[in-house]
Amino acid sequence: MRTPAGFECRFFYGDYYRGRKHEECRLIGNTKSPRHWTSNLCKNCPVPRILQANACANMVLSATVTGLPFGLARRVVIKAHCTLTQTDVTQPEIGCGQCHPLPDIFTPNSQC
Ligand code: SF4
Numbered sequence: 001m002r003t004p005a006g007f008e009c010r011f012f013y014g015d016y017y018r019g020r021k022h023e024e025c026r027l028i029g030n031t032k033s034p035r036h037w038t039s040n041l042c043k044n045c046p047v048p049r050i051l052q053a054n055a056c057a058n059m060v061l062s063a064t065v066t067g068l069p070f071g072l073a074r075r076v077v078i079k080a081h082c083t084l085t086q087t088d089v090t091q092p093e094i095g096c097g098q099c100h101p102l103p104d105i106f107t108p109n110s111q112c
Helices: 039-044 049-054
Strands: 012-015 022-025 059-066 075-082 087-089
Touching: 022 039, 039 075, 049 059, 049 075
Parallel strands: none
Antiparallel strands: 012 022, 059 075, 075 087
């Protein structure tokens, strides 16, 4: 579903049927204030970019909201974990490299 910021995100849910305006992020969920979700967090959230770049089914994302006191500079911080290799993924846009290894021609030690 398209977020209020205009990006496609599978974790966003909005219900606007018959005048309703219910929106939620199903990745962040219902966390308590000050780490709660608000729709303006979608504007700079890295998740739509990650999902567009890497569709690996083994990578699981988790998100937390961080920021300064009084709601200043709040943003979404993402952690990624690979359920296949049981490791944390440092670059979620690329992945851990186990499912989709690069062909030998792209590795530095290839004999070509
Ligand atoms: S905060 Fe990020 S993960 Fe949540 S709905 Fe918005 S874009 Fe998607």
